[in-house]
Amino acid sequence: MISESCAHIEAIESIKRPARAECEECVKIGAEWVHLRTCQECGVTLCCDSSPNRHATKHSHASGHPVIASAQPGERWLYCYTDDAFVQY
Ligand SMILES: [Zn+2]
Ligand SMILES: [Zn+2]
Ligand SMILES: [Zn+2]
Numbered sequence: 001m002i003s004e005s006c007a008h009i010e011a012i013e014s015i016k017r018p019a020r021a022e023c024e025e026c027v028k029i030g031a032e033w034v035h036l037r038t039c040q041e042c043g044v045t046l047c048c049d050s051s052p053n054r055h056a057t058k059h060s061h062a063s064g065h066p067v068i069a070s071a072q073p074g075e076r077w078l079y080c081y082t083d084d085a086f087v088q089y
Contacts, residue, residue: 006083008066015078015089018045018071025055035072037079041065057081 016038023033023046033047037056042065046055056068066082077088 004085005087006080006085008080008082009078009085009087012040012067012078015069016040016043017069019043020045021071023047023051023053023055025059026051026053029053035070037068038071039063039065040067040069040078045071 018036018038021036023036024044026033026047031053033051033053033055035048035050036045037048038045039056039059042063044059046059047053049057060066060068060081067078067080069078070076077086079086
């Protein structure tokens with residue numbers, strides 16, 4: 001258990017899970033993705049930094065939403081862009 005937490009992660013009471021296993025933005029433009037992340041502020045599911053379009057990171061920078069959760073089956077972690085904090089749960 002890694003506990004490199006931050007105030008944003010501490011404030012999360014229930015973790016938002018993906019509504020659908022797809023990147024909303026990639027679907028619109030017909031792009032491919034590698035892994036999925038779910039924004040813990042608004043619940044949108046977007047693609048990771050290994051994906052060509054990096055929609056989750058772009059969303060965080062554009063919206064100011066700091067925390068994502070992995071939306072991959074079997075992965076249980078949260079990441080805060082603002083604090084570069086990573087927590088497994
Ligand atoms: Zn934080
Ligand atoms: Zn995407
Ligand atoms: Zn968001």
